[in-house]
Amino acid sequence: MTAWEVAGLAARLESFALGPVDLTLRPGRAVALLGTSGAGKTTLLRTLAGFVPPSAGRIRRDGADITGSPPEARRLGYVPQGLGLLPHRTVERNVSYPLELRGDVEAVRHVRPLLERFGIAPLARRRPAQLSGGEAERVALARALAADPELVLWDEPWQGLDVAAQHDLGLVFTELREAAQVPVVVVTHDPALAFSVADQFLVLHQGRVRFWGAPAKLLAAPFDGFTARFVGYENVLEPAALAGGAPGSLTAWLRERAGPDGVAFGRPLLTPGEGAAGGWEAVVRAARPTPEGIAISARVDTLTLALRIPAPVTASIPAAGHRVRFDLDAADLRPLGLAARGGSPETGA
Amino acid sequence: MGDTVPHLSPGRASAPVRSPLRAGRPWLALQIVLGGSLLLLFLLPIYALFAWAGPTRILAAATNPAVGAAIWLTLFASGIAVLAAVVFAVPLGYLLARRRFRGRSVVESVVALPVVVPHLLVGLGLFFLVIPGSPLFRFTNAIGFPIYDTIWGVVLVMVFVSAPYTVLAADLAFRAIDPRVLEAARSLGAGPANAFLTVSFPLALRGIVAGLLLTWARAVSEIGGILILAYTVYPGGPYTGPVTSTLSVLVYNLFQSGDLGDAAATSSLFLLIAFAIFLVIRIGERSGWVPWRRGELLP
Numbered sequence: 001m002t003a004w005e006v007a008g009l010a011a012r013l014e015s016f017a018l019g020p021v022d023l024t025l026r027p028g029r030a031v032a033l034l035g036t037s038g039a040g041k042t043t044l045l046r047t048l049a050g051f052v053p054p055s056a057g058r059i060r061r062d063g064a065d066i067t068g069s070p071p072e073a074r075r076l077g078y079v080p081q082g083l084g085l086l087p088h089r090t091v092e093r094n095v096s097y098p099l100e101l102r103g104d105v106e107a108v109r110h111v112r113p114l115l116e117r118f119g120i121a122p123l124a125r126r127r128p129a130q131l132s133g134g135e136a137e138r139v140a141l142a143r144a145l146a147a148d149p150e151l152v153l154w155d156e157p158w159q160g161l162d163v164a165a166q167h168d169l170g171l172v173f174t175e176l177r178e179a180a181q182v183p184v185v186v187v188t189h190d191p192a193l194a195f196s197v198a199d200q201f202l203v204l205h206q207g208r209v210r211f212w213g214a215p216a217k218l219l220a221a222p223f224d225g226f227t228a229r230f231v232g233y234e235n236v237l238e239p240a241a242l243a244g245g246a247p248g249s250l251t252a253w254l255r256e257r258a259g260p261d262g263v264a265f266g267r268p269l270l271t272p273g274e275g276a277a278g279g280w281e282a283v284v285r286a287a288r289p290t291p292e293g294i295a296i297s298a299r300v301d302t303l304t305l306a307l308r309i310p311a312p313v314t315a316s317i318p319a320a321g322h323r324v325r326f327d328l329d330a331a332d333l334r335p336l337g338l339a340a341r342g343g344s345p346e347t348g349a
Numbered sequence: 350m351g352d353t354v355p356h357l358s359p360g361r362a363s364a365p366v367r368s369p370l371r372a373g374r375p376w377l378a379l380q381i382v383l384g385g386s387l388l389l390l391f392l393l394p395i396y397a398l399f400a401w402a403g404p405t406r407i408l409a410a411a412t413n414p415a416v417g418a419a420i421w422l423t424l425f426a427s428g429i430a431v432l433a434a435v436v437f438a439v440p441l442g443y444l445l446a447r448r449r450f451r452g453r454s455v456v457e458s459v460v461a462l463p464v465v466v467p468h469l470l471v472g473l474g475l476f477f478l479v480i481p482g483s484p485l486f487r488f489t490n491a492i493g494f495p496i497y498d499t500i501w502g503v504v505l506v507m508v509f510v511s512a513p514y515t516v517l518a519a520d521l522a523f524r525a526i527d528p529r530v531l532e533a534a535r536s537l538g539a540g541p542a543n544a545f546l547t548v549s550f551p552l553a554l555r556g557i558v559a560g561l562l563l564t565w566a567r568a569v570s571e572i573g574g575i576l577i578l579a580y581t582v583y584p585g586g587p588y589t590g591p592v593t594s595t596l597s598v599l600v601y602n603l604f605q606s607g608d609l610g611d612a613a614a615t616s617s618l619f620l621l622i623a624f625a626i627f628l629v630i631r632i633g634e635r636s637g638w639v640p641w642r643r644g645e646l647l648p
Contacts (some may be wrong), residue, residue, distance in 0.1 A: 044533075049536050050535075050536075051532055051535075070540070071532070071535040072535050072536070072537075072538045072539055072540050072543075076397070076537075077534045077536075077537075078532070078533060078536035078537075079533070080529040080530060080532055080533055080600065082527065082529050083529075083533070084527070084529040084530045084532060084533025084534070085530070085532075085533075086530060086533075086534065086547075086548060087530070087552065088551050088552055097537060097547070098537040098538050099535070100547075101537065101538040101539050101543060101547075140533075143537065146538075147536075147537045147538060153536075196562070213498045262491075
């Protein structure tokens, strides 16, 4: 039961500065590291792993300062992008590698239960090049656990996996978190993964922490286009899109309620009934069935909005050019561009 | 399944579909003509050597103790050169692959230099370096590595001209390793030395061996520098055989003295040995003695 404390951690690469980052990682908890490409997610992970020397700050494991420890002394299960499987070793000898390093002469036998648990025992004699993406992820995860880590760092799992393998691995991941009782930090671009496995989100923007807190908080208050889209708002309107629009139009109405970086909202429901009154009028551009109803892309003023009908999948799909009406409640709007409202907010520079 | 076949229109169904990726015939013909010309250039001189020598002379050369001594010296010296490449060239390749430092491109150019310098110049340079009476001359004699007309002279020239191939191959081989694989190994508990032994070295081994083979091939074929530094080789150091010269120098001498038949026979014998060595490597690849798959090492 190890807790990690990251205080004021900063690092400098050639043209990039990370931090300061403050974090507390508790056993059994998972943190999703989010952010656009180049936000510093991988750099933060590699700094925690000991591959990037920090320029400031401290990393403590149960109070002991390990900021200067080499990677091999940190007791990590680090799964880098691309997984880092040893191409010249079989699956079982990849998983047994950390045990072999500790002088376990029967390492291969000792990892057998781990192979069984991750469903990779039948692949024991294969080489990494002979594995599918999902199988390789399982091997990497099993190997990280074989090291008996005190912290699991996982960079971009799910990359290149098909939906079935993703779902499958999500279950394995959850099981791992419950069983291993160590903190997990996972870098991801995938909202479904982040929401399904992480208790906390850490959003990085240009190397700085923009949000640190519970996913529900971010959902309630996304602060920029990226976070709004990430947590699932399908209508994200930037200020440029809201420029223009005659008084009394939806565009003007939204502009009045938007933040400095625009506004976000979920899919408004169509008002049922032919020629229904009230709300705003839109022209259908495209529509497709989904399990939750019919998703519609429609035009209002110069805006393209995502709308929906909570109809059964078998309902008829409105044709393009069809006029529809919908209501939008001001309480459902999320103004963007305000400071993050997480546990350690940073007011924007 | 069989029942359904008659229902297909047989003529069309069985017509082979030509792969759209396959090159047209004229293009293929061009490749065969151009590539074949080069192969002929490789093969015809070898044929000429064997034809000139004839089996009787080759057999005579094979049983001639003077030729045997030259072959032994050449294989022995080139073997030492390959060992030297393992000890000195592999670490340099590793350094070039892994470290960024000032003057790196200068070092890389220096490594490439022996490949482009005419080898007579190499011999001259080494000659002036250890010219009799110089401090280095006295030093090498004092520590038991006399250079002139000894196997050490041969080895020195061989290492000079052939070690770069191992440096370059090791550099490429270490560079080709995904750094994330190494990072994963480090985070799993491997210290730098352990990561080298369990990850870098096994993964680079194939490339290094390929470089060592090139080094060996270049070493045995060297003549320019050896003509100057060790024209005749006297016993001394690890070489205890009769007074002789390397095979390349022996063939050159035979040719110079007008002994064309023996020159051809000795050359043929050498070609047979080289061919046999490459054949053994191929068989090794096929039977899995070696840590790489067939066709990965030699083209």
